[in-house]
Amino acid sequence: MRIATWNVNSITARLPRLLAWLESSGTDVLCVQETKSTEEQFPAEELRAAGYESAVNATGRWNGVALLSRVGLEDVVKGLPEGPEYDGVTEPRAVGATCGPVRLWSVYVPNGREVGHDHYAYKLRWLDALRKTVADDAAGSRPFAVLGDFNVAPTDDDVWDLSRFVGATHVTPDERAALAALRAEGLTDVVPRPLKYDRPYTYWDYRELGFPKNRGMRIDLVYGNAALAGAVKDSYVDREERKGKGASDHAPVVVDLDV
């Protein structure tokens, strides 16, 4: 079984590439982030024609997440039950479902903007709400994972030049502690192998030739419980999908499971 996560940066703009990639990669379940769509705009019919059911949590031009599955889609939960609001709004950043033998969450963790910003405090509260939401499944015996754009680089090796991130979000001790607390519930960081160079970056800024210069970050993560992590046969970053015209600024992270 092949599962994957991909921040597509607009599912409408990415639809041709998304459909082509689903077919070429043979992915069974894809966790999608940044749909930048309403649920009405979401291309569920096109995906259904390609063989995928959709579970969508999306409200408009910002955020938006989905689960696409061709192996079943049951017990859908939209949003974190105890998730915090930002500016009085509960943003669409999480959706969970059971897809055949595995239960998965697709998440888009808040960016944080700047250390000390209200959005940064919101990011930390959001990660704690995620931890509480997944604790039971993380400790359970059914294969389970949280996949998505975590907007945190877990280690110093997960950014292309640490000196460029002094004082910035994504690398602070508090953000990394929030990931550690998530792992402490029983989740393992399933680190993919890079297809090129030595580090498995998943995001490269559109600006300043970030991708050609391999100025990347590993912020799209797969956190699996023991049953899922133990079933991993392979995992890689499909950097080929970051190439060319009409690419997202994130590449898919693929995980092959023997389940």
Added chain:
DNA sequence: ATGGCCTGATCTTCAGGA
């Protein structure tokens, strides 16, 4: 070549991304 982005909506300008 010493610069260099992309998206959708508020739409020729902006917020947000990280």
